[in-house]
Amino acid sequence: MAADRDWRAVIPVSEYRLKRRVQFHETDAAGIVHFSWFFRYMEEAEHALWREAGLSIHPPDTEIGWPRVATSFEFRRALRFEDEFEVRIRIAEVTTRTIRYACALVQGDATIANGELTIACVRKRRNEPMKSIEIPADIAARFNAGG
Amino acid sequence: MAADRDWRAVIPVSEYRLKRRVQFHETDAAGIVHFSWFFRYMEEAEHALWREAGLSIHPPDTEIGWPRVATSFEFRRALRFEDEFEVRIRIAEVTTRTIRYACALVQGDATIANGELTIACVRKRRNEPMKSIEIPADIAARFNAGG
Amino acid sequence: MAADRDWRAVIPVSEYRLKRRVQFHETDAAGIVHFSWFFRYMEEAEHALWREAGLSIHPPDTEIGWPRVATSFEFRRALRFEDEFEVRIRIAEVTTRTIRYACALVQGDATIANGELTIACVRKRRNEPMKSIEIPADIAARFNAGG
């Protein structure tokens, strides 16, 4: 962030909607998107939400990392090659050390799947183990759990 | 299965331990295995469990499919390039239409992550939507929820 | 294609430019995009080119397939997380049974990599091996090797 930018004036973001199309390499021999891809779709939307908030979740040479602590998905419908869908992610909770997202994949009026993802803030230094830390204030100020 | 094989005599399997090494293409720019891979590791162990039971989960030209209904992981430690670990999967529950697995990734004495996966049995016919069906008896006989 | 559509009136396409951003799961522990992803980027652009031509390369229940026969890449520069780049694919040659593409990944004025891909037209029928066939006229009419 530019040193002269007043992050306290930032309007925090609470959700993001990512439009996406199924790519061929994401499908499997059952003819549908492999379930591991839903977690990648969710993460693509998460990182777009961070960009919307004016941040990168992994800037060059950062000492701060955001390992995934827990995640889940419930699958209702399948996605197929070239299907267009939307990944709706929102901040469900921000604690001093974690962020929890709720996510829905939707196609028109149909819900394809619902997911959750919790990440934790850590400090990473060369030759030291990862260490849980509090979310820096200038990052926490960018996010807001939706109403 | 050979037509003359008496599947009722089969000893059902309840768990499988898959030895695995982290491949480079499974890591990400944070220097650790991307979390989406844990779901693939769990599924690789699931399919090895099916082979151990004398079955393929996706034989050629099958009408029966096993879509994933729900899955989750809790992550405790990271895996890095060339780490060797074990994927321990066990049948947690078999109902008339679903199978639920519990999974642990372990490295020596350390638990890396714990996961769950529930799959459902469906019939897939060309030009028809997938239809939930009961698990065929000759398949159900191969699996047994562990004690 | 609608039965009443005169495909002979179609203006054939010869190239496509796909804008893309590097996703986190595409990077590896060296901090750059894993080289296997360049082939997926090229294929994503290929399928977008087909859609631009009014076609899907893999419509539901098709008997026609397009296996990859040969492919290559030369890498000049690395791509990193969140980099924006363009995948420029063009038809280099259409023969009676194959299509050959040339591809460049560019970032601003810099060429990141150059690739090639040759695909062949086959008929796939259940319980028969894949069989090389001539490209159907209504498909061939949609593509044109660039000048």
Added chain:
Amino acid sequence: MAADRDWRAVIPVSEYRLKRRVQFHETDAAGIVHFSWFFRYMEEAEHALWREAGLSIHPPDTEIGWPRVATSFEFRRALRFEDEFEVRIRIAEVTTRTIRYACALVQGDATIANGELTIACVRKRRNEPMKSIEIPADIAARFNAGG
């Protein structure tokens, strides 16, 4: 490497054969292994060859990297879910700054695909661009282009 180890006494390796089984997540909606996976199979065999030579291609905190410079594959046959095959990689050429591999994927007597891969040795330092360097002598001594 241990400082007191005399690497000049090492018998260099020139090839490696990796046994592999197709995993479900490696297949696509055409029912076969997605072509991008052949490059990952080749790299998995490359890294096993390095381990066979007593090396890791990406040890922790290394300043030396091995970016891929060029690669190609010619595909003859398809691989399907649960197929067992072998990845045969051999050192085709070692120059002062590059290593070139030749690779064949085989299944019984059948050749599935043939590939090539050229990698270059670079120094990577924080805040500096990658710089081509000569392959360190203790690494070059471990490899030998096959007869």
